[in-house]
Amino acid sequence: MRHRLYKYFTERKWADAFLDGEMLFRSLAYFRDYEDENVRGDRNEGNAIFRPSGGLIINNQTQRTTFTLPEFAFESKANQEEILVFCVSRSLTDELRDRFEAVACVEILRVPTLCERLWRSLPPNATRYARRVEYYDEGDGAGTRWALPDQIATSKFKGYKWQNEFRFVFSLTDALGFEKGTSRLVRGETLEPPKPAEHHEHLVKTGSLRGICHLHEL
Numbered sequence: 001m002r003h004r005l006y007k008y009f010t011e012r013k014w015a016d017a018f019l020d021g022e023m024l025f026r027s028l029a030y031f032r033d034y035e036d037e038n039v040r041g042d043r044n045e046g047n048a049i050f051r052p053s054g055g056l057i058i059n060n061q062t063q064r065t066t067f068t069l070p071e072f073a074f075e076s077k078a079n080q081e082e083i084l085v086f087c088v089s090r091s092l093t094d095e096l097r098d099r100f101e102a103v104a105c106v107e108i109l110r111v112p113t114l115c116e117r118l119w120r121s122l123p124p125n126a127t128r129y130a131r132r133v134e135y136y137d138e139g140d141g142a143g144t145r146w147a148l149p150d151q152i153a154t155s156k157f158k159g160y161k162w163q164n165e166f167r168f169v170f171s172l173t174d175a176l177g178f179e180k181g182t183s184r185l186v187r188g189e190t191l192e193p194p195k196p197a198e199h200h201e202h203l204v205k206t207g208s209l210r211g212i213c214h215l216h217e218l
Contacts, residue, residue, distance in 0.1 A: 005088045005111055005166055008102035012217070015104040019213055021206040023118065025084035025170070028153060029198035032080055039099050040087075042160065043191060046080035048145045048152045049073055051138040056185070069185070073138070076146035076183045081198035082175035083153050090132060091164040097218050099162075110212040117206040118168060127177075128170035129154070135161045147179045 009015040034041030050056075051073035059066050089096055092105060108114055115130050122128060129150050135158045145151045153169050153176070174180055 003090055003111065003166075005090060005108040005114075006092045006096075007088045007106045007108065008096060008100040009104045009106070010101050012104050015106050015215060018106055019208070019210045019215065021117075021208050023086050023168075023204045023206060025086045025168075025202045025204060027198060027200040028078065028080035028083050028085060029195060030201070031085075031087075033194035033196070033199065038159070042156060044157065046078045046083065046152060048076045048155060049138050050075075050141065050146075053139055069187075072185055072187050073189075074146070074183070075186055076152060076181055078149035078152040078181045079171075079173070079175035081195075081200060082173045083149065083169060083171050084200065084202050085153065086168040086204075088166050088168075089164050090166050092216070095162060102218050105216040105218055107214040107216060108209075108212065109214060113212050114206070114209065115168075117209070118204060121204050121206045122170055123172060126170045126172055127174075128168070129176070130168050131166070133160075133163070133165040133167055146183060149181050150176045152181065 007015075007018060009018070028046035031041055032043060032045040032047075055068040055070040056072040056074060057066060057068050088108065092107065096102070097105065118130075119128060131154050134151070134155050136155060137158055145155060150169065154167050156163075156165070169176070
C-alpha cells in the first residue's frame with residue numbers, strides 16, 4: 001500500500017475534521033440508497049451480480065441436465081447493514097473533483113501509518129480490510145466473489161471505474177465471514193425500496209493525521 005490515497009470533501013470543515021483524525025464510516029446500505037445520479041450512490045452496493053447476456057446456465061447435478069434461464073441473474077448479497085466502509089480514491093484528477101463537487105482534497109501520504117492508527121482505534125472485535133476496489137462486468141463469471149462478503153464489499157460494476165476507489169472496511173459482527181450473505185436467482189433487474197433503518201455510521205477517532213497528509217484546496 002505504498003500508493004498515495006485521496007479523500008475528496010464538499011466542505012472544508014470536513015477535510016479539517018479528517019485531518020484531526022475523524023473518519024466517518026457508513027454502512028453499505030447507506031450508499032445503496034444514496035441518490036445522486038450514480039456518483040457516490042450505487043443501488044447495487046454490496047451485491048455481486050452475475051447476468052450473462054445469453055441467460056443463466058443451470059447445471060442440475062442430480063438429473064445430470066443443463067438448461068438456460070433467459071433474463072435471469074445470480075445475485076449474492078452481503079449484509080449491507082453490518083458492513084461499514086470509508087471510501088477514498090487512488091487518483092487526484094479534475095474529473096473526480098468535478099463529479100464529487102469537491103472544494104478540498106486530502107492526500108494521504110503514508111497509507112501504512114494510517115492503517116496502523118485506524119486498526120488500533122477500532123473495537124477489538126472488529127474484522128477489517130483495506131484494499132482497492134475491483135471493477136467487473138455483470139457478464140463476468142462470479143468466481144469466488146459470491147461466497148466472500150469482503151470481496152463483495154470491495155467490488156463494483158465497471159461503470160464506476162472512473163473513481164479508482166480504495167476502501168477501508170470493517171464489521172463488528174460476522175458479516176465479513178465466509179458465505180455470510182444471501183444468494184438468489186432473479187429475473188430481470190430488481191430495485192428494492194430504500195431502508196433508512198439500515199443506514200448505520202461509526203465515527204472512528206485515530207488522533208491527528210496532519211503529519212501524514214497534505215491538504216489540497218480545490
